[in-house]
Amino acid sequence: MKVNVEVDCTPEEARRLMGLPDLTPIHEAYVAKMQDTIDNGLRPEMFETMIKNWAPMGEAGVAFWRRLFEAGTKPGG
Template sequence: MKINVEVDCTPEEARRFMGLPDFSPVHEKYIGNILESMDNGINPEFMENLFKNWAPMGEAGVKMWRQMMENMGGPK
């Protein structure tokens, strides 16, 4: 026997129903910090720290991103 249940709800309603925490304020703060950094000009140290947190390969991934960003800067 196979039973299918279809639920029509928003992501917010699903989160509340499952009892998951609301990280909206954290998300808004994080996005605000990134937008502020972009308005003030992104420097290489900011990008390096950002990609260290996101890079799946650790330091090797950061080096790869750094080389890619340096190459995007055009001829020197």
């Protein structure tokens, strides 16, 4: 026997149905802080420090993205 269930709901409705917290205020504060930092004269070294502090997995996450971008910018790649 095979049973298929199709649920038609918005992401907000799904979040509430599963009892997950609404992280919208945290997301908005995070984006506002990034925008404020960029608007107030962000230097490259400041950006790297900020990302290291905010990025998932800290330094390992930054190293992953650095390798990814370096691989994408190599000639013939």
